[in-house]
Amino acid sequence: MGKLKKMKVHIADDHQILIDGIKAVLKTESDIEVDGCSVNGEEVLEWFKTHKTDVLILDINMPKIDGIKVLQRLKKRDFQPLVIVLSSYDDIKLVKEVMKIGAKGFLAKKCAGEHIAEAIKTVYNGGQYFSESIQDKIVTSFSGVDQSKIGNQDGAFFSSLTEREKEILTMIAQEYSTREISEQLFITINTVETHRKNLIKKLKVKNAVGLAVYAHKNQLI
Amino acid sequence: MGKLKKMKVHIADDHQILIDGIKAVLKTESDIEVDGCSVNGEEVLEWFKTHKTDVLILDINMPKIDGIKVLQRLKKRDFQPLVIVLSSYDDIKLVKEVMKIGAKGFLAKKCAGEHIAEAIKTVYNGGQYFSESIQDKIVTSFSGVDQSKIGNQDGAFFSSLTEREKEILTMIAQEYSTREISEQLFITINTVETHRKNLIKKLKVKNAVGLAVYAHKNQLI
DNA sequence: AACCGTCTAACGGTTTTCCGTGATATTTAA
DNA sequence: TTAAATATCACGGAAAACCGTTAGACGGTT
Structure with missing residues (x-):
């Protein structure tokens, strides 16, 4: 495609070892640039006060402020990155909840590393990305989802x-x-x-x- | 250094994305070769029935058979790999427990990725490796540990x-x-x-x- | 027959959990 | 500066859990 501008990515996960791993995986992608990292939700919110990184890879289980809350707070701001949620727990209810709050993708941690770049490119180009383990579940359960009320009791x-x-x-x-x-x-x-x-x-x-x-x-x- | 034989490593973690990450990190190490991977304890035990991989990076929280059990069962076999335990939970009690069962190293997942290669090389050369977050705790608490009874009533x-x-x-x-x-x-x-x-x-x-x-x-x- | 392990059951008493409801001070977000 | 979220505390009552102890019935073993 020969893009002039690289996609900028921010990685948030409390396990530094996983961050470093993802960084190493993405190093082979010439059009993706890891712009910054966070090991807790507070750092993420702080980062996006001063940066306009395109894509955020966001872990759910994080100290201080967890992923869900980060997502909710980012939603209220002027600039919003495209968010791909990362979770070890690929429950359909969780997927639905984060998608409601505005996430563009969902990656189970048990998925293969090669899919990260795929996911980033997909959401960057306006699409949605789900790791295989949940793709079929979504088709059947996303019909008729009320996109309004967010953070209400039924998704709680x-x-x-x-x-x-x-x-x-x-x-x-x-x-x-x-x-x-x-x-x-x-x-x-x-x-x-x-x-x-x-x-x-x-x-x-x-x-x-x-x-x-x-x-x-x-x-x- | 110029070793003829590469150190062979097996990675066990239920998160494929972490495995791929570690693999990518280790790719830059010329004397380390990732020999195989497992996403649950059963696979690990199966692997070591037919392979003599030098070092095992072993996650604690895994489905089917958890890391502790894997360690206990490997201990009873003829061939035993050098084991570096990987855990998101860097509790000193856990560290002590796995060291008692024969692990040679302990890496918290929140440690930096660069330390993995360091840990592998250290244990391969007969040493022990602990990630920083727990090093000091060990010094003070490892005095007077009873090295005898292993695989005791805890599992029974x-x-x-x-x-x-x-x-x-x-x-x-x-x-x-x-x-x-x-x-x-x-x-x-x-x-x-x-x-x-x-x-x-x-x-x-x-x-x-x-x-x-x-x-x-x-x-x- | 004597023994052991297991499953079953009972009882009285103490402690803890659970539930609803309401209230106030502090912190934080918009 | 409002408004919302959060952390704190109280009270009364019902339900459940916890504790110690005892004991009958059954099946299998030695």
Whole structure:
């Protein structure tokens, strides 16, 4: 194609080793340039205050501010990069949620590295990209999706948790009792219980066991 | 240096994208050759039945058979590769555990990609390698570690469970309440509670949350 | 027959979780 | 500077989990 301008890409993932890996993979692509990297959501938001990088490869599970929240906040700004979400957990509900918030692509981490460049080029040219493992699921489930209301309760399965909630979730999943948590965090039992209640509601689970399983599935422990 | 023989490396991680990344990073190393890859523990064990690859980069969180188990089983065989454990969770307890079972190195996923080659070369030459984030912790906590008993009751817990207990454990981990379990299995609540009590004692956990995490770690759900 | 492991069951009491609801201060985003 | 999100705390009541202990029934072993 002989483009004059290289596509600029920003990579966000809390695993530096993965970032370096993707960078190495993309090095062979002459029309792609890795412009910057972030290891947490805060850094991503900071970066896009001063840069207009074309494509953002965005991991969901990140410290400080997770991918979902980053996506939501970027949406409200003037400049928005094309976002390809990266996740180890290729659940269709998650895919739907991030697409609603405006992501242009979804890559499961279990997909082959060669697809990254493919995905970047596709979304750069106005398309959408999904890794194979979820392509067929989407066709059947994306018919009749209400594109309006964003971040509402029905997609809230994966809606982002606050830092405090994650902290408490992690402790619950490590078998700490409410009392123990309250003592360690220097807050009252009442507060911890409120957080637990909110967690159960947000994650749509039944009890602390559900929270623990969620935490484990999402590598929070 | 001019080695005639390249160091052969096998990479095991459930995220293909990370494998491809590491491969790309290692491509610049003239004396390292990636010999094969696995995306789950089963594949790793299968590979080492027929290959004598020098170094194994082993992820902990993998489907089917997790990294710890792979390590334990490899230990019982004639040929043992040098193992560098890869984990997103750089907890000192985990480090100690895998080193006890015979790992030669530990890389946190948040470390820089350039350290992989470094780690491989170090263990290949008989050394041990730890990523920076944990180096200092080790010095202070490795004094007086009992190097004896390996593959002890930690892994034997599971086999000591009866069929009924496993059945109930699975249900607890799926958020069923005691009442629901009793109804589904046509036994009284008292009986289910007795089983739960026995499970907690056998698996040395504190509560149902611990049971759920255990069940999840052992792929019972 | 005596023994062991498993599954079943019961009981009383304590602790913890769960649920709804409402409220206030602080921080942060627009 | 509003408005929204977040973190904090309270209370009352219902439900469930947790704890220790005991014990009958059944099947298989030695």
